Every structure is written in C-alpha cells, then in structure tokens.
Amino acid sequence: MRARSPPGPSPHDPPRVWPEGIDGHPAHPYDLETLDFDRLWAGREKTTALEAEVVRRAIVGAEGPRVLEVGPGGGRITPVLRRKFEEYVGVDLTGGFLDELRARDPSLRWLFRADVESLPFVDASFSAVSMIRVYNFLLHPERAIREMYRVLEPGGLLILSYHHVPSLGTLFEDVRNCLKDPRPVGFVPVTLSRKELLLPRRARVRQMIRSAGFQIASERATGLEDFGPGRWLPITTLVGLAEATSHSSLLPHRFLTARKPGLPRRPPAGIGSIVRCPDCSVGWVGAVPGAEVPERCPGCGRRSTASPAGIPSLLPTGSGGPADRASH
16 A cells, blocks of 8 residues: 655745745745635645534624634635625635636635735724634734734624644645755745744733733644544544644644633624725725725825626735735
C-alpha cells in the first residue's frame, strides 16, 4: 500500500514569508489573488466538514438577525452561517475571492471588499462575527479584534480560529522550500520560527481577546483529521475530541468563541443603515449595491467603486490590498 502524501498547504495556513518592515526581513508580497481554493482544498473534505460542524455548534446560542464573515475565501463555512442568520454579510481583502464567490452563488448580495482592521460598518451592526483561518494572515491582529468588537452588538458572538503550531501542510512546504536552491526571496521557515506574528501563543491570543473587552466562552482544538487515523473517524467523534482537547497544545488549529458583554439588542435594520465610509466614518448608503442615491460619500466626497461582478470596494484610501497587508 502506498503511503499517502502529506496534505498540501491550506489557503489559510500561515504565510510563507515576512511582509516588508518586519524585523528587517526583505519584502516579498504574498499574492493571495493567485490562490486556487478548489485545488488547495481538494481531498480535505473531512477538514471542511469538521470545521463547519465546530462553527455550527459555536453559533447555536447566537441571537439576532445578521452575521459578518471575515475572509470567506472559497465559501467553505458560508452555508453554515447563512442557515443560522437571516442576513449574511461577507468581507474580504482580496476582491478576486469575492467575485468568484458571487459567481458561484448570485444570491450572496452583501459582499464587500474591505479590511478587517478598518471595517466599513457602524458600531453594533452585527449579531455575530466569524473569522476562520484568517488570524495568521493579519499583521495587526489586535486591531482586527478591536474592530470586530466595535461592530458587534452587546451580547454578540465572535468565533475565530488560528494556528498556534504549524500544520502538517506547513511543515511539508517548509521542507520543500528549504531544499530549493536558491530559496525563495525573504523566505522564513514557519516550522522553526518562534515569531509571535506567524504562530501566536494561545495565552497571547486570549490576552488580546480579553483586552478588547470580550468574555471568552469556549475553545476547541482541531487538526487530528489531517493525520492518518483521524481521516477515518466520524465527524461527531472528531468534534468530541476537539472539545476534550481544548486545553492541549498538540493540535495545531484552535477555535475560540467569545461574547461582547451587555444585553442583546437588535442591530440597525437594513444594510444601508450600517455601511459607513472607511475614510471619514460617515454613513454611506450610496456604497450599497443597488442604492438609488448619489454614489459619492456625503462626508468626504469619495466616489464608490465596484468590481466587474458588482462587489463594492470599501478599502481605506491608500490601501494597496494584499501587497500592503496580508490580512486574509
């Protein structure tokens, strides 16, 4: 029997290189636009099913009508969120992902190209926020966590995931890059790195969550499904193990659920009431697709723009996208 090769790198595994200005390492843009989700996730159906079930259980107690998904990527977790909440909003720094997501499902009306470190929504706009396999791409995770806290209504739920140790796919790619001659420019092996930016310690993530004002509700650890015996276990068993090993440091992928303190209240009705300009923070109904109002921001005069698929771009002026921040 032939041994099965290790899984290829996940599209959300920690970046292979350091962005410009980090500890003196040379610049090397992480080109997220070139990722092929179908190829990168091929053969990992068990991982997708497990993570979808973990998210489904985490949001059982969520109340309210509207959810924000930060970094939907190929839409692996999107159906779970749409079944639970009346209104789904998705944001991604990489516009190409959103165009592909809209092409696959035209019923996804409320998609915006935006930066999680500067979300274009008014305070207390969402009942829940989901950010799965995104944390390790953030240069300033504390800013993203504060922004998600801001847009959550009191009593709102946050669920995020992160890698605190390398996955099997990360190890495989590190070895492959180390054997290259010459090595990729700016390459730093994640497996051997102790840099908090790439692989944050559990205590550090929990501290940032609490500092933002959240109350941590639960944690789960996954990753067993990527190894030989784990591939054959049923999803219910894997979920049980994820809960039982929540304090273990052995499994690479952690899910954390937290709540914003306060009594739940219904967020503002209608997408037009929650979108704001990323430059001046003034409410901007004209940025919403199909809005029959002037396209310019009433505060600063910025003109709304959209992709060929009709996805509005609400990045702050001057943002260069993935080349500036690896925040998918």
